[in-house]
Amino acid sequence: MILFTVGIYPLLAKGPLAALQIPYLADRCRDNWWTNLLYVNNLVDAENMCLPVTWYLACDMQMYVVAPLVLLPMYWGSRKMHAGLIWWTLVFLLFTAVPIGLSAKHHLPPGGGIIYQPVDDFNYTLDFYNVPWARAQPYLIGILTGYVLWRKKEKGIRMHWAIAALLWVVALVLSSTVIFGTYVARSQSTYQEESYSNTAAAAYNGLARAVWGLILMWVTIACIKGYGGRVSLLPSLSMLVCTISLWFQD
Numbered sequence: 504m505i506l507f508t509v510g511i512y513p514l515l516a517k518g519p520l521a522a523l524q525i526p527y528l529a530d531r532c533r534d535n536w537w538t539n540l541l542y543v544n545n546l547v548d549a550e551n552m553c554l555p556v557t558w559y560l561a562c563d564m565q566m567y568v569v570a571p572l573v574l575l576p577m578y579w580g581s582r583k584m585h586a587g588l589i590w591w592t593l594v595f596l597l598f599t600a601v602p603i604g605l606s607a608k609h610h611l612p613p614g615g616g617i618i619y620q621p622v623d624d625f626n627y628t629l630d631f632y633n634v635p636w637a638r639a640q641p642y643l644i645g646i647l648t649g650y651v652l653w654r655k656k657e658k659g660i661r662m663h664w665a666i667a668a669l670l671w672v673v674a675l676v677l678s679s680t681v682i683f684g685t686y687v688a689r690s691q692s693t694y695q696e697e698s699y700s701n702t703a704a705a706a707y708n709g710l711a712r713a714v715w716g717l718i719l720m721w722v723t724i725a726c727i728k729g730y731g732g733r734v735s736l737l738p739s740l741s742m743l744v745c746t747i748s749l750w751f752q753d
Contacts, residue, residue, distance in 0.1 A: 505539060505553060508532045528554070545633040558633040565635045566642045573643065577650055591647055595713075598639040603709030605631055612694040613707035614685040619694035631708075644716035648723055660728045667730040674718045681711050681718075 513529045532553035538544040542564040544552050552558065573594055580586030605611070609625040615632050631637050684707060687698050699707075726735040 505532050505536050508554060509536070545629075545635075549629045549633065562633065562635045562638055563642075566639060570642070570646065573646055574650075577646075587650065591643065591650070595640065595643050595647075598636060598643065599709055599713060602631070602637040602640075602712075603705050605637065606708035607701055607705035610696060610701055611704060611708055612685075612696075613688055613699055613704040614711065617685070617688050617694045618692065619696075637708075638712065640713040641716035641719070644713070644720050648720045651724065652727065655728075660724065662730070664730075667725065670721055670725070670730075674721050677714050678718050681715050684711070 508528050509532045513525050516525055531551050532539075535544065535548055535551055535553045538547045539553050539557055539561070542561040544554075545558040545561040546565075549558075573591065576590045577587035580590065605625075609631075610622045611625075611627055611631060612619045615627070619627075621627070625631070688694050691698065696704075722731070722734070725731045729735075
């Protein structure tokens with residue numbers, strides 16, 4: 504893709520926006536192609552990132568590389584499950600405090616894609632949206648999901664049907680809150696901080712991804728362990744399998 508963008512795309516680009524797109528894409532890749540190959544394009548000279556959409560590949564790889572620092576202590580402490588969970592909890596709390604602190608300090612709007620007036624030179628997209636320390640929570644929850652399923656592989660997970668039903672209701676309510684909680688901010692042409700307190704915006708930025716990750720954790724465990732009902736059939740539909748790797752939390 505980088506070779507195509509540098510060598511072929513400039514020959515194909517035509518129209519009124521070509522003069523803007525060629526420097527934006529081709530010239531950036533010509534200078535910073537190596538940051539993409541090393542998966543550091545979201546951290547090194549991010550303002551001139553080659554293929555900006557690939558920030559997520561870099562972010563995902565960075566979390567994958569450091570994941571053993573979380574996984575190995577959990578595995579070593581697997582004889583006493585609480586030891587592994589304590590270590591996971593400490594790491595999770597750290598990566599929850601970081602986005603909350605950054606959001607509160609720089610008065611960020613609740614969620615991405617919202618036009619707002621910055622209070623300093625902190626860039627929401629480059630310094631918050633694209634960086635792994637603001638996105639580690641769902642990854643950590645994914646690790647915890649695998650850990651729980653591994654630990655309960657033989658024994659299974661038993662719960663009363665009423666508890667399972669309640670958890671589905673909670674998951675539905677929380678997912679709706681995450682999706683529609685920023686409706687007011689997104690309906691404004693320019694974000695007005697008066698519509699959300701800085702504390703509320705920071706709480707959303709620090710907890711929304713964690714809540715979404717927990718919802719997916721419940722859906723995964725419920726479907727695997729027999730508490731998913733008809734929902735368990737959806738992930739196996741052939742029409743969805745080909746697109747499932749494209750889904751990720753904003």
